[in-house]
Amino acid sequence: MEIVCPAGTPASLRAAVKAGAHTVYCGFADETNARNFPGLNFDRDEMREGVKFAHDHGAKVLVAINTYPRAGAEAIWHRAVADAEKCGVDAVILADLGLLAYAAKHHPGLRRHLSVQAAAANADMLNFYASEFGVKRVVLPRVLSVPEIAAINAETEVETEVFVFGGLCVMAEGRCSLSSYATGLSPNMNGVCSPASHVEYHDDHGALSAKLGGFTIHKVGADEPAPYPTLCKGCFSAGDATGHLFEDPVSLNAEKLIPQLAKAGVTALKIEGRQRSRSYVAQVVRNFRAAVEAQAAGRPMPEGMLAQLTEGQAATAGAYKKTWR
Amino acid sequence: MHDHAVQLPVFPRLPAFALRGLPLTPIALALGAFARRLAARHPSMFKRLGDYGTLRFVLDPTDLPVTLLLEPRAGNPRLRLSRKPLAGDARIAGPLSGLLGMVHGAYDGDALFFSRDLVIEGDTAAVLALRNAIDDAELDLAAEAEAMSGPFAPQVKRLIGLAETKTGVALSRHEEEPLW
Secondary structure: OEEEEEOOOHHHHHHHHHHOOOEEEEOEOOOOOOOOOOOOOEOHHHHHHHHHHHHHOOOEEEEEEOOOOOOOOHHHHHHHHHHHHHOOOOEEEEOOHHHHHHHHHHOOOOOEEEOHHHOOOOHHHHHHHHHHHOEEEEEOOOOOOHHHHHHHHHOOOOEEEEEEEEOOOOOOOOOOHHHHHHHOOOOOOOOOOOOHHHEEEEEEOOEEEEEEOOEEEEEEOOOOOOOOOOHHHOEEEEOOEEEEOOOOOOEEEOHHHHHHHHHOOOOEEEEOOOOOOHHHHHHHHHHHHHHHHHHHHOOOOOOOOOHHHOHHHOEEOHHHHOOOO | OOOOOOOOOOOOHHHHHHOOOOOHHHHHHHHHHHHHHHHHHOHHHHHHHHHHHHOOEEEEEOOOOOEEEEEOHHHOOEEEEEOOOOOOOEEEEEOHHHHHHHHOOOOOHHHHHHOOOOEEEEOHHHHHHHHHHHHHHOOOHHHHHHHHOHHHHHHHHHHHHHHHHHHOOOOOOOOOOOOO
16 A cells, blocks of 8 residues: 655655655645645745655655635636646645646646545545546545445545544544634635644643633643644533543554555555654654555554654544444 | 653753853854854755744753753844843743754654643744754754864764764764665
8 A cells, every 4th residue: 555644844755755655745835735834835946856856766746735725816726736737746636626627627637636625525426526527536534434435445446545644633624613713714725723823832830721812722730741732622621521622632543454444445545744843754654664564465563653743642543443423 | 641752861960060160152152153054054944934034032951051042033043042041932942852853853843742841932833933944954963063173073073973872862863764
C-alpha cells in the first residue's frame, strides 16, 4: 500500500521522502489550502523544487487545493490548479464541485483526487465524482468502519485513501461551525481551524489555560498534557459535570489495522499533520513505511513508537473500530 | 500522564551555576554575531516569518540563569541577554536541550508542548511562524560555529562532538539518509 505523508514546508517534504514516503501532500501558502497557518506551506518556486526533489527520489507529490472558493474570488483557486500543473505535481486534491468541474474542463491531463473535505462516504458518491469529474482517488472521511470501507471498495473502481495517523475531527471533515463561531474564520473558507492568531495560552504557576477567540476552552494542572487549542477538544463544566463535550484530545493511530485495511481494498494510507515539524514527519513516516513493508512481506506489524507524537499523548482507532452508532 | 513524554536532558547544574558569575556582554556580542551570520546564510527563514519578523521573541532556557530576547528585524537580527525576566511579544520556555533539539529537527515542537516540556505565551501565531521558519531552515548550529572559528574549527568541532555525546543534547543537525 502507498504511504501518503504530510509536508508543511520544503524541509518536511525532503524529510518525508528520505524517510520512505511513497507520496507527499502539501499546499500553497494561501487560502486555497486547508492548512493556511503562519510560516507554513509552499510558494510556487518551492513547490517546483519540491516536486523535482520528490521525483528524483521516486516519490510523488499531491497538492491540496481543498478549501471552498469564495464567491467572486474563484480566480485564486483556478490559478492554484494551473500552477500546480505547471509545477509538475502528480495530482491535485480538490473538494469543491465547481473547482472539480473547472479542473476537469481546463486541465484534463491533471490527475484529480477528492479531498476528505468533500466527505464522500458511500460508493454512489465515489462513482458520481469519477463519472462526472474523472476523479481517480477519494480520501474517505474518518467516520467509516473497516467493513464499511470494504463495502465501498467492492462497488467502485475509484482508488480509496484512508487516514491512519494524526488528528481527528468530529465535524463533517472540517465543516466546523465551532471554530468559525469563536474566531470568525472558517476551516473550509480560510483554511484555518482554530487559527493561531486567536489562540492564547496562560501559565499560572503550572496551571495552563487555553483560550480560543476569548473563550476559555480548557484548563489543566501542572502534571497534565497541554490542552489542544480547538473548541471541539475543549473541556467544559456544566452543572456538576466536567468533561470533553465533543471529543477527547486523542490522535488516530490505525497502524495495527493495516492488514485489515489492505484486505478491504484500500490503495493508500494517509498521515495527517502538515502543521507538524519535520521531526514528526520523519518519525511517523519511518514507522508506517516499516509497517506496510512488514504487511506486504507477511511479517507481524512492528510495535509502534508514536505515542509521544499524539495529541493528549493518547491514541484511538477511531471509527475504524466503531463501538457506537 | 507523562509515560510517553520525551526525556529531555537538563543542563548540568555546575556550569549553569557558573554562568551566574560570567559577564554577559561578551556572550551577548558573540551570540549577536552568530545570529547575524545565520541570518545572512538563511534569508528564506525571514521570508517565511513574514510580518512576524518584526516582533520580539523571548527565548527562556529554564535550566539556565539567563533569558534571551530575539528581534529578527526582517533579516537583521538583534539579541539581548539578561539575568532578569525579559518582556516580548511571545515567549518560548523550556530546557535548553528541547529548544536546541527543535532547531535541529530532533524533537517535534508540538509534542514537547503537549507534554508540557515546552511553554509558550503571548502571540501564539508568532510562535508558530518562528517554529515553522526555523524548522524549514534546517539549521546546523555546530557547523555554523565551526565555520566562524577559523583556524580553531577542528578544536571547536571536537569540543561540540564531545559535549553532544556527554550531554545527549542535539547540538548539530543529523542529516537523514534515504532509508528505502
